[in-house]
Amino acid sequence: MVKPLLQTVELTRRFGAFTAVDRVSFTLPAGARHALIGPNGAGKTTFVNLLSGVLAPSSGELHFEGHCITRTPMHLRARMGLSRTYQITSLFPRLTAREQIVFALLERDDLGWSWLSPYAKRRAQYEEAESLLQLVRLTEEGDIPVRSLPYGKQRLLEIALGLAIHPSLLILDEPAAGIPSDQSAELFEVIAGLSRETAILFIEHDMDIVFRFAERITVLVNGGVFCEGTPADIAADADVRRIYLGDAENV
């Protein structure tokens, strides 16, 4: 049997007496397009924080590409190919989009120190940055400072940064949150066009996007897996409609 890309076994996270993620056993195959949905406070962000290493689990296990990474620090998970989009706002708003990507590529290559050295030392990263800009349709915006980019374009840049490590898994936490619908459509067109070498796990509240883009969906409720299935399974599940979707209109 093919080993899953990522697997959690009874993964649990407590905050004091409160259990935010409750014994979640979850499997993601390579190349997946998988959505994580659930009501506010269901534990979605906490769960992906456990996957990326932002938070340590209280109990349970996490495996990635056959390795137990339950206690592996975040930066080493990233080196293994488990990527998560950065919050652009916490990076360098004065850098241009191109510089931002080059900076991430230099960090990846342990060449962060060469930022102020002659261009020749950074030529390879500049060339790779052009490919990444093209991949996320930001070639024309390459010279624009990050802070001046429309929010949807900033999200595309975050994705480019997430792709800089050639991940086998890219986790996107509400990529379309707060951006106008025309920009979120473009964002998901770019995501849909990414190589299957990268599996995508995304949290999203917009059900139109979820049902259009996901091939499988996991519904979290009260920290636990309520159900999982194809979009058709989830749309047909009366309990999901009652608990999460509200009514059939949303499906």
Ligand SMILES: Nc1ncnc2c1ncn2[C@@H]1O[C@H](COP(=O)(O)OP(=O)(O)OP(=O)(O)O)[C@@H](O)[C@H]1O
């Ligand atoms: N650091 C923390 N300390 C205490 N409680 C926390 C902490 N982080 C999250 N929680 C709680 O854990 C629960 C799950 O939060 P989480 O953000 O994971 O939910 P979510 O499904 O992502 O919600 P939303 O859709 O609103 O983003 C919430 O009740 C939240 O208040």
